[in-house]
Amino acid sequence: MANTMQSHMKKNTLPLVHFFLAFIMLLIGGTLGLLQGLNRGGVFELPASFNYYEVLTLHGILLILAFTTLFTNGYMYAAVRHTLGELSKTVKILAWSSLASFLIGSVLVVWMVLAGEATVMYTFYPPMQASPWFYIGLVFVVLCIWLAGLGIFISAFQWKRRNRGQHLPILAFFAVGIYTLVIFGSIGVTVEVLMLIPWAFGWTETINVMLSRTLFWSFGHTLVNVWYLVAISVWYTILPKIIGGRIFSDTLARLVVILIVILNVPGGFHHQIVDPAFSEGLKFMHVFMSLSIAFPSLMTAFAMFAVLERTGRKRGGRGLLGWLWVLPWGDVRFLTIMIAMISFIIGGAGGIAQTNNQLNQVVHNSLWVVGHFHITVGVTVVMTFFGLVYWLIPHLSGRVMTPFIHHLGMFQTAVWTIGMALMALSMHAAGLFGAPRRTSYTTYGDSATALGWEPYLSFLATGGTLLFFGVILIVYIVAHLMFFAPKGDTPFMDSRVEDNAHPTPKWTENWGLWVIVAILIISMGYVVPLVDLIENAPPGSPPHRTW
Amino acid sequence: MKQFWYGLVLFLFLALPPVRHLLESIMAFHMHMQMPLLFVSGLLMAPFFMKRFKNFFDQWNGSGLPGVILFLVIVLYWMVPKAMDESLEIMAVEAFKFISLPFLAGVPLRDSWVRIGKATESVLLLALAILFSIMAYLYILFESTLCNNYLLVDQKTVGWGFAFFSLCLILYLVLTLFTDQSQYYDEAST
Numbered sequence: 001m002a003n004t005m006q007s008h009m010k011k012n013t014l015p016l017v018h019f020f021l022a023f024i025m026l027l028i029g030g031t032l033g034l035l036q037g038l039n040r041g042g043v044f045e046l047p048a049s050f051n052y053y054e055v056l057t058l059h060g061i062l063l064i065l066a067f068t069t070l071f072t073n074g075y076m077y078a079a080v081r082h083t084l085g086e087l088s089k090t091v092k093i094l095a096w097s098s099l100a101s102f103l104i105g106s107v108l109v110v111w112m113v114l115a116g117e118a119t120v121m122y123t124f125y126p127p128m129q130a131s132p133w134f135y136i137g138l139v140f141v142v143l144c145i146w147l148a149g150l151g152i153f154i155s156a157f158q159w160k161r162r163n164r165g166q167h168l169p170i171l172a173f174f175a176v177g178i179y180t181l182v183i184f185g186s187i188g189v190t191v192e193v194l195m196l197i198p199w200a201f202g203w204t205e206t207i208n209v210m211l212s213r214t215l216f217w218s219f220g221h222t223l224v225n226v227w228y229l230v231a232i233s234v235w236y237t238i239l240p241k242i243i244g245g246r247i248f249s250d251t252l253a254r255l256v257v258i259l260i261v262i263l264n265v266p267g268g269f270h271h272q273i274v275d276p277a278f279s280e281g282l283k284f285m286h287v288f289m290s291l292s293i294a295f296p297s298l299m300t301a302f303a304m305f306a307v308l309e310r311t312g313r314k315r316g317g318r319g320l321l322g323w324l325w326v327l328p329w330g331d332v333r334f335l336t337i338m339i340a341m342i343s344f345i346i347g348g349a350g351g352i353a354q355t356n357n358q359l360n361q362v363v364h365n366s367l368w369v370v371g372h373f374h375i376t377v378g379v380t381v382v383m384t385f386f387g388l389v390y391w392l393i394p395h396l397s398g399r400v401m402t403p404f405i406h407h408l409g410m411f412q413t414a415v416w417t418i419g420m421a422l423m424a425l426s427m428h429a430a431g432l433f434g435a436p437r438r439t440s441y442t443t444y445g446d447s448a449t450a451l452g453w454e455p456y457l458s459f460l461a462t463g464g465t466l467l468f469f470g471v472i473l474i475v476y477i478v479a480h481l482m483f484f485a486p487k488g489d490t491p492f493m494d495s496r497v498e499d500n501a502h503p504t505p506k507w508t509e510n511w512g513l514w515v516i517v518a519i520l521i522i523s524m525g526y527v528v529p530l531v532d533l534i535e536n537a538p539p540g541s542p543p544h545r546t547w
Numbered sequence: 548m549k550q551f552w553y554g555l556v557l558f559l560f561l562a563l564p565p566v567r568h569l570l571e572s573i574m575a576f577h578m579h580m581q582m583p584l585l586f587v588s589g590l591l592m593a594p595f596f597m598k599r600f601k602n603f604f605d606q607w608n609g610s611g612l613p614g615v616i617l618f619l620v621i622v623l624y625w626m627v628p629k630a631m632d633e634s635l636e637i638m639a640v641e642a643f644k645f646i647s648l649p650f651l652a653g654v655p656l657r658d659s660w661v662r663i664g665k666a667t668e669s670v671l672l673l674a675l676a677i678l679f680s681i682m683a684y685l686y687i688l689f690e691s692t693l694c695n696n697y698l699l700v701d702q703k704t705v706g707w708g709f710a711f712f713s714l715c716l717i718l719y720l721v722l723t724l725f726t727d728q729s730q731y732y733d734e735a736s737t
């Protein structure tokens with residue numbers, strides 16, 4: 001037993017190390033979140049040596065760049081290994097170099113922020129200028145993503161060679177889509193960073209601010225949808241197994257992946273609705289680009305309801321909603337994903353509102369936006385990730401979850417949900433009443449408006465405190481499942497398709513074509529604004545240091 | 548038949564005055580959105596004509612080459628900057644645009660596509676890629692405006708549009724030449 005155990009651990013070191021590091025990032029990032037929440041609630045001031053904005057920069061980077069990237073890589077490598085078989089030597093080397101690149105990059109980035117040389121938030125908008133080493137660190141992080149993607153592509157390619165004429169297993173199909181999308185998304189930001197580096201070294205004097213912001217959001221927006229794609233890979237392929245059902249439609253799932261990969265990148269403009277330098281007409285066109293992504297989401301919602309209803313009816317649920325109650329609400333692996341999906345309906349509705357020009361004016365750069373993405377990322381994505389933890393980590397470490405950990409998990413889910421609801425809803429409210437985001441606690445000389453935010457900000461702080469306990473709990477759960485739970489076998493929870501399902505059409509496998517179509521659509525979205533931003537650019541901006 | 552209706556709706560939509568106005572107000576939209584979409588509407592409507600006028604097509608487009616040539620002539624014509632200028636100013640030319648791109652380029656190309664062999668197909672793609680690369684080169688680097696109705700920066704934008712378009716064509720050509728695309732066809736749908 002001890003032997004199989006060790007071999008388990010050894011065989012799965014790659015994903016396990018990724019998960020281990022990911023949850024350390026969550027622990028640190030969450031602690032910083034607590035500091036921010038308490039500060040905004042007016043509980044205390046942060047010291048000048050580690051001020052609010054340094055904390056916020058790290059919180060953003062550690063959670064949305066580090067935590068999500070590590071988790072995705074760990075999950076996707078575990079999934080690809082499970083569905084496509086043992087990774088080849090080249091792929092292993094690529095995956096480990098990806099991790100190494102990540103570590104080098106994050107050490108540089110975190111070091112520079114802590115040294116007070118890069119208080120630029122995770123968006124690092126110029127003309128705020130960080131130390132060049134901060135940007136060089138970012139290059140390594142991008143490299144990490146590319147290497148990980150290359151490993152996945154090679155695995156998929158090798159599998160297709162061995163299994164001619166067969167469809168890539170659905171999880172591997174998701175993996176290919178995810179890394180294709182993130183690589184497309186990171187091209188723009190790579191160009192941006194490569195312009196920022198010489199500027200930060202002082203070799204070039206000025207920088208084109210609008211161009212940089214646009215390139216950044218082609219990435220930032222895509223990254224969001226990469227997490228989303230990771231999350232729905234769980235909903236489509238793993239959720240059915242957990243509730244004892246089958247995948248509703250393999251074709252539909254693959255179509256959604258293809259659509260998201262093709263349509264996504266140009267959506268980045270909805271983060272710049274208030275930016276100058278784009279014509280109204282262009283912004284108008286891009287509302288369509290943004291909303292076009294809602295379409296695959298609606299398809300997903302449809303498929304999810306179909307799976308839930310079918311399985312619920314199989315479990316004996318009757319009547320209009322009877323199927324809903326018989327679902328396994330007491331199973332933490334289900335509850336987490338369900339809460340994630342429900343919160344996506346709320347977050348999605350907010351997102352559709354925000355992407356409209358007039359409504360965006362009201363909430364832009366306010367705490368509303370922070371509330372929005374703590375629901376979408378902080379619940380929809382993160383809760384889906386948490387849902388994986390309960391079986392994927394014991395599967396990899398060769399252990400089984402104890403009933404106690406299951407109870408603790410249910411409790412954690414409740415704490416997280418209530419905490420996020422409190423925090424995010426009060427952020428939405430405070431934002432509507434004008435509280436800006438990215439601003440350390442202040443009453444603006446006791447102005448009446450700012451004092452009106454106080455009650456919401458205290459709720460925010462309360463929610464943040466609950467969330468911090470949620471972080472401690474999940475980190476404990478992960479550590480337990482990784483190192484201390486009783487030994488045993490936990491199966492990988494991937495589902496099969498319905499027996500009477502239509503065969504999936506072969507054209508879905510044509511990734512070469514999807515890549516070309518994606519290039520076409522990206523150039524349709526970006527050629528007009530980019531040429532305009534470059535050709536009609538005002539004189540560039542010299543660096544500014546606002547801290 | 549469904550395709551025909553989609554094509555017709557697209558065609559009529561593009562002909563709506565506000566849509567026409569919006570798409571023609573920006574050079575890149577005019578050249579890289581309106582014109583290709585008109586062409587696509589023709590592609591979609593083609594099966595209807597191919598069935599209805601089967602004899603005509605069999606007689607005149609038996610080898611598929613006449614259709615390809617007609618398509619190329621029309622495309623070449625609309626590459627001439629003056630043609631676009633005129634379409635903005637002379638109603639007859641605008642009407643000709645709405646007729647030629649769907650019905651003299653889209654329809655014949657779809658009819659030819661099933662008749663020509665893979666070699667001709669590749670040559671055609673290559674020819675288009677070369678043509679668009681030349682356009683890209685010209686539009687990006689030319690120092691004065693080629694179209695009276697648009698600005699120099701619009702022209703550069705269109706040039707970059709051509710550059711990416713021909714990149715996609717070349718990639719597609721490589722894809723069809725070096726991979727077996729038939730593995731992606733379903734028996735049922737072919």
Ligand code: HEM
Pocket residue numbers: 029030031033034036037040056057059060063064067121122123370374377378382436437438439440463464465467468471
């Ligand atoms: C312990 C849990 C958490 C707490 C208490 C918390 C709290 C906060 C607070 C108070 C802000 C700052 C608002 C501002 O001044 O603009 C913030 C910003 C942010 N949080 Fe969280 N958060 C938590 C978890 C997360 C998670 C799990 C993620 C994503 C995976 C996340 C991503 C972000 C991002 C991206 C920002 C914006 C940073 C910026 O504006 O530069 N947070 N968070």
Ligand SMILES: [Cu+2]
Pocket residue numbers: 220221222224267268270271
């Ligand atoms: Cu976005």
